[in-house]
Amino acid sequence: MxxxxxxxxxxxxxxxxxxxxxxxxxxxxxxxxxxxxxxxxxxxxxxxxxxxxxxxxxxxxxxxxxxxxxxxxxxxxxxxxxxxxxxxxxxxxxSECYHCSVYGKMWINTDWLGKLKLNMPATTEEYKQVLEAFKNNDPNGNGQKDEIPLSGESTLVGDNPIQFLMSAFIPNNGKDYINVDSGKLSLAPMQPEWKEGLKYIASLFKEGLIDPGTFTQNPDAFKQLGTPQGVAKLGSAAASHSAIFVDLNSDKSKDYDVVPPLKGPQGAQFTSTNYGxxxxxxxxxxxxxxxxxxxxxxxxxxxxxxxxxxxxxxxxxxxxxxxxxxxxxxxxxxxxxxxxxxxxxxxxxxxxxxxxxxxxxxxxLMTREFRDSFGTAVDPWTPDGYERRLYNATRKYDGFEPKEQFISEAAWVDPADAEEVSLLRININKYIEENMVQFATGSKDINTEWDTYINGFKTLQTDRYLAIYQKAYDVGK
Amino acid sequence: MKKSSRISLAVLLSVLVFIAGCVPAKSKPDNVSGNDADGGPVTVNIFTPKFPNDGEYSENEFTKLVEKNSI
Structure with missing residues (x-):
């Protein structure tokens, strides 16, 4: 040939x-x-x-x-x-990239945890207490209240802390926001658990525990927060991998490890994956x-x-x-x-x-077996051992995937419906994401404006949107 | 009758000449074992994006390996 x-x-x-x-x-x-x-x-x-x-x-x-x-x-x-x-x-x-498949990770400054004698948080309440300690107890030891308890950035799904935090209330894939339960598709941001998650996130923001720049800054600004000159400033960071916010060659890089999925007040504890x-x-x-x-x-x-x-x-x-x-x-x-x-x-x-x-x-055919079969530096905290660090971090998220998942990009959407569902998705996602930030930052009040928010979905033809994807999900099973 | 036969024969000859012009001069065997009708390797046209530093894949050693292994 x-x-x-x-x-x-x-x-x-x-x-x-x-x-x-x-x-x-x-x-x-x-x-x-x-x-x-x-x-x-x-x-x-x-x-x-x-x-x-x-x-x-x-x-x-x-x-x-x-x-x-x-x-x-x-x-x-x-x-x-x-x-x-x-x-x-x-x-x-x-390409079965194991560490990439869990894109909504949360990282935490373990050096600060040690200095403040705090354990790795396991629940949403414990996580909040840790962020409060980061904010108030001067873990970087410079005598200034210059610590940023939690930050992220706005361009990648996994770098938005809402992706990780909401998963302690309801499965949140952060992409099409569609969940599956017993074969039936639903939109997570319309559910009462989403409302509870937003209340929790809004409470963090109100206390000054979430960096306001999280919802507007780009990856470069995020990385400057994680890799400052002098003492560390960043306590916790949402990112699919830590090199997004801290330079791998910096000594600070080894101070950040993942927070395993948090358990929410109702026992929810999920992680979204695009594996498989x-x-x-x-x-x-x-x-x-x-x-x-x-x-x-x-x-x-x-x-x-x-x-x-x-x-x-x-x-x-x-x-x-x-x-x-x-x-x-x-x-x-x-x-x-x-x-x-x-x-x-x-x-x-x-x-x-x-x-x-x-x-x-x-x-x-880059299977997981193939990808994992390459030699990597044994010390995960060196730059050369970064792949191992990510592998070990991702293992802490294993087992928290929802039993059923819908990934719209992978669905066999009927070509006759494709243009319609694509347009609906743009409008619905825009509505979800704008409201998510507004509720999280307090510019909309969850208690008084939730019903209006839910009614807003009707004008976006959410039923039709879910029906198209339901058909695609059913034929693809 | 005789004139009519001559015309028909002329028309038939013209058609045959035309067809002969359209058919390749030499009949070629069906391709076998990855060869095209000429007996040479099959040539496939493949569309691919190219990056500034890719070089020419046609000159790429791996291309030659795949060409050799694929058929």
Whole structure:
């Protein structure tokens, strides 16, 4: 097989792909970088039904043992890749990033806990008491009341403290805010538990325990709070990983560990995860590829779903970029490491680097087992051991996932409903998030304005919104 | 009758000449084992985003490995 690459520049890739499909001048296959552009499940159905994307089922059966094995072995994969009509129109980049899957973590200054002789908080009430102590008892010892008990930032879901704090009252995925109970979808911000959570968060804000900048500042400002010159200022921080708010090379970095999920007054204790689904596709074969072309392309995808294919594509060349693990190399799980990355000369200019693999591009199978099998520095509190620190932190969130979860990006929404639900989602999320901050900061009073807030959902067609997603959830089960 | 037959024959010949012009001169065998109709490797056109420092994937060693392994 010979590959004729058709390139698109990074910033124009999505538009160029869409234009190619709209114009009919499309290639034999799409091979995408999913964080930049991907084939949504709606588009997979649309172009599959039109015959532009080939159904891959038979090709996989005939030529793709690695893909077959992945679909058999990975519990969520078959539902994730099979459209409601039974066809597979695309293949995902499977990336089971364990620590990334728990995006709503809370971190706390354990040096301050030690100085104030406080235990790691386990309940919402204990957490509040710790923040009060941080505010009032001068844990940084400079004689000034300059401590910031809790902060976050406004651009990433997990960096908003509401994501973590609300999870002690009701499951809160912070994205579409949809929960599932016995197969029925509901909107968390309309529930009485959400009201109680907002009351708690508002009480923290009213006492000056939440930094007002939390809801407006960007990651740069957040990181300056966590990495100041001189003594530490930040007590607790919401972030998917601690390098967001504290420089890894700073001595302060090792002072922050995660707060495990807090137990709320009614016993609720949840964490949201996006682990275990494939939201979109990185690869599709079009009807321009017939016969041997289609066979070659599915074999290409199948090779990339093998361990060797994924390893060489994402990590580079053996002996140059990575090597097999030795006796002293320990992987993230504490077992002998299968692979170890070889440090590269940081002085080499990007244009002079040896390009070998394709990076995280196209269909790949980065299972948790694969990702965890690389050697990592044993001390998690060193910069080189950061992956281990995140792994250990994430383990403290295991077991608190809701029994059922709905992830709208992964749902098989009917293409006929896609535009409508997308518009509804924009308006509903905007309403939820604006009110969330207003209630949390006290600019709206929860006791007097809650009913008006609930009535506001009716004009946003929330019933229709949930009905569309309910249909998608039901067909995807 | 004779004239009519000559016209029909001429028309038939013209059609045959036209068809012959449209058909490749040499009939090619069905492709087997990853080869295209010429017996050479199948060429596939793949769309992908490219980053400033990616280099040309066509010249990439991994591309050649995948090309070799895929079919």
């Amino acid at each position: 010979k590959i004729n690459w058709i390139y698109a520049n990074q910033d124009a890739a999505k538009a160029k792909r869409q234009l190619s499909l709209a114009s009919g001048d499309y290639p034999d296959a799409y091979f995408l970088v999913t964080w930049l552009d991907n084939i949504s499940k709606v588009d997979a159905q649309k172009y599959g039904k039109e015959g532009v994307f080939l159904p891959l089922n038979d090709l996989i059966q005939q030529y793709a043992p690695n893909i077959q094995k992945a679909i058999k072995d990975i519990p969520y994969l078959e539902n994730s890749v099979t459209a409601p009509d039974g066809n597979i129109y695309g293949l995902p980049l499977v 689904n494939a939201n979109n596709f990185a690869f599709a074969i079009t009807n321009k590829a017939t016969g041997k072309k289609a066979e070659a392309l599915i074999k290409l995808a199948d090779y990339l779903y093998s361990e060797e294919g994924t390893l060489l594509s994402t990590k580079g060349k053996e002996g140059v970029h990575w090597k097999k693990g030795g006796a002293d190399d320990i992987d993230l799980t504490g077992q002998p490491a299968k692979y170890v990355m070889i440090p590269q000369d940081p002085q080499v200019k990007p244009e002079d680097k040896v390009h070998y693999g394709w990076g995280e591009r196209g269909p790949l």
